[in-house]
Amino acid sequence: MSAGASAAQARPWDGHASAGEIARALGLPIQGDASAAIHRIAGLSQAKSGQISFLSQARLAPQLDSTQASVLIVRPDQLVRAQANPAVHAVLVSPDPYLSYARLTQWWVQRHQPLREQQVAALPEASPPASCRIHPSAVVDARARLGENVTVDALAHIAAGAVVGPGARVGSHCVIEAGAVLGADSVMRPRATLARDCRTGQRALLQSGAVIGGDGFGFAPEQGRWVKIEQLGGVLLGDDVEIGANTCVDRGALDDTVIEDGVKLDNLVQIGHNVHIGAHAAMAGCVGVAGSARIGAGCTVGGAGMVLGHLELAPGVHISAASLVTKSITQPGVYTGVFPIAENAVWEKNAATLRQLSRLRDKVRKLERGGPD
Amino acid sequence: MSAGASAAQARPWDGHASAGEIARALGLPIQGDASAAIHRIAGLSQAKSGQISFLSQARLAPQLDSTQASVLIVRPDQLVRAQANPAVHAVLVSPDPYLSYARLTQWWVQRHQPLREQQVAALPEASPPASCRIHPSAVVDARARLGENVTVDALAHIAAGAVVGPGARVGSHCVIEAGAVLGADSVMRPRATLARDCRTGQRALLQSGAVIGGDGFGFAPEQGRWVKIEQLGGVLLGDDVEIGANTCVDRGALDDTVIEDGVKLDNLVQIGHNVHIGAHAAMAGCVGVAGSARIGAGCTVGGAGMVLGHLELAPGVHISAASLVTKSITQPGVYTGVFPIAENAVWEKNAATLRQLSRLRDKVRKLERGGPD
């Protein structure tokens, strides 16, 4: 996945703002150098010079000492610690840094959206190569870039700023947005969507209704309401990835959601933002993987299996159908957690006892100590 | 949600028929005033004068005494009780009122569909405001009504009789049907669908592939077959609602499915007909809420959580991921019901014992009474 490396260099939402401008936009007091230049919002541990980050959970406070971010948003009680880091040029003080981060993403998008549109509008216009077969009803913007031998079926839409690799086939009613890249020899079946800033490797196969690049599900709570965190990352698919019908792969919050080479996802699978799926993993229908989970290479998840957020599965872990993974799994093997099905009457009796299971255990303990009293 | 109040006044499928016409159409005997005028089909407890309802479950028979419906469909053994209600002008007698209700919805739709189409055809034609940006490939019917500064991307379809509020952005390949309303400053990402009679509040965000207004899943059984109950309600979304990619919100059977202000639904969520979701609730990916459930304000449901039909969750209830709610929950708090995952061999041993759990309990009881005999 050579595309991955270059992605670390420049990202679609990179922009420019000073610490002072950000503080004013968010209505926050600032300590330090208000002229500090910021080009990206980043997580505390990934942030580098010229980037802004925030501390939302007290347990991550030690990262304040090591982060390379130039500007930080922290609670008042973390101000001194943040300022002690020599890499930090300015600190914005917020009673709720996570909420401030949400507002920052909104301001960032509003500020840079016009610039992005100008960049796309400034792209040179060109006709597709003569080797392409494009249905007359398809809408291929002159500022999209198509490789040789691309096929575009009826009523597909390839937007300005999209890139389609040679030999790719774009099905009827597909959408490829600005900044998206469909790799060489890839196939999009009818009604697949490759949203802005989402890229596939070579020989991707996107089944009908697949949505690559919906927004990750990110909100900051504010007085009982939800404030949207704009999702600034994209999706990066490796080579030979297959995505099933009506399956969704969300874009990352700040970085990309990554699916490595050879991964196969069945239909109606949900992949949350910033998930990382290792090479040649496979997931059956109706699986869900919540945000920021890391699935090791060669893992499999049976139908309707679920993996909670921020967990890690070691390579070679196999999750049985309908099982919920609630903690990280470090050893390869087969893992299961499903209630055995039975005739309903039998289930009801067992379930009734199960509801009192810890009491049953207590009774057995008492019996072990000398029988009932 | 001011739109909600006005919706109670007139509904898209309001029409006109006499009790006698309905009786003839359904092939049912009628007692009482065959000229009684009907303009709507309604549930027994919601029905008002000028409306027709039915009694399908004997346990609801006491509602026959208090319903305000002008015409009822009941079993022969309920005829006398139905006639005793002075609000009831006519009674249709059916061996299977639920099946008759299904057939009534079909007849009602066939009768009034041409009228609805005439109403739409009679709408005045107008050009969108000059401030709108409409891609030349988009299909915007001249009898659709667009506010100022609406953006419509390539190949989107806004049908006659649809309304799009000012500042809204309609993505590529979106569909907005007759009678649908997209609120001001709302955004539909590519390939979202807002079906007939479905309305959003302001600043709605519909991700790609979202379907607002699929039919609710309603059928009456008849000799081992399923007879479709036409779904006459719509969907009503409040302000600031976000609907995830490929998520489905079904239209109501007779009334609307309602999602209040600030609710956030992740991807691949299923909301059944006539569900009511209170303000600022949030549901993670792959959640399902079955028909007529009521979810309180501020509730959350973890990924793949499921709520059965007709249940009620009090405000502030939090359902853990993959947990199935099988009864109403009246107290706020966190609720969980998942089989703990384990290495498959360990699971198999525990599951085998679980299948005999009620016997294990019996053994412990016997031991408590004096040990094994």
Add this chain to the structure above:
Amino acid sequence: MSAGASAAQARPWDGHASAGEIARALGLPIQGDASAAIHRIAGLSQAKSGQISFLSQARLAPQLDSTQASVLIVRPDQLVRAQANPAVHAVLVSPDPYLSYARLTQWWVQRHQPLREQQVAALPEASPPASCRIHPSAVVDARARLGENVTVDALAHIAAGAVVGPGARVGSHCVIEAGAVLGADSVMRPRATLARDCRTGQRALLQSGAVIGGDGFGFAPEQGRWVKIEQLGGVLLGDDVEIGANTCVDRGALDDTVIEDGVKLDNLVQIGHNVHIGAHAAMAGCVGVAGSARIGAGCTVGGAGMVLGHLELAPGVHISAASLVTKSITQPGVYTGVFPIAENAVWEKNAATLRQLSRLRDKVRKLERGGPD
């Protein structure tokens, strides 16, 4: 389902190749008559004269004696047994017949795809009947065949070689591909997809976003990678079938996926390849049925219920919501397997005991034998 019978006669991917050509294409040694003519790939038990099959699982070896396939792919140790069957004219020897089968499907598609395209291109062009109402923005290929009184809404695409029965209504942004048949009086709501070689009976209702004919999830493992098995079957829906919004029905691997008359599927349901669903079964939202399962007539599956692959449910089996079927069920009745939901603290205590349940049983056994020692 009369269409089913004729489907057994000729299939879309029927073609022509000799055993020798196949052996060369797969790089496999061949024993026997290299000129043996092959027109179809088939499963071992279904294969007939003129067809090629393979043995991937040793436990199925007895089928080598009875298969009617003309050509087989087997492991070296099965060569003699395969040759002993007089119906078998040639045997290809492979160290991994399942992988060879995967490669064969790929080669078969590449070989015959141009022929299929030529067949479609050679279809006569014709205008739709004057009774049809076709929106000017719809794309209806002149080599599609439409019955009387068909309605096609804006931006729908009906491809060359598609057939639409009389009275059918094709919604906005629907796609009907080559070789697909939409039955008379059927309705496709906006953005439904009927992919190549998929057929519905009369009065089908496909809700928005439904995908009929995504690829089945079939791959052969090869050194830690997945090799795609091209899915050569289609989907066959009976009369009066309703498919919910964003529901997926996968095409079969070699034969068709079959859904019989009157079946109703709710939203976001996943039906794997080669599933067979008996007449008038019904499945609620978020259900999953894995590949090759057979669901009996009149079965019901509650929301998010799951049926594993290759299982069989007898007619009249009812699976409760969120229950996982892990073995075939031969007796009608209600079956359940869900962990009862509880306040999280209660659940945690019960779940902790559950993790040790088999030990608890051992303790009780010990107590029964004479109390703790």
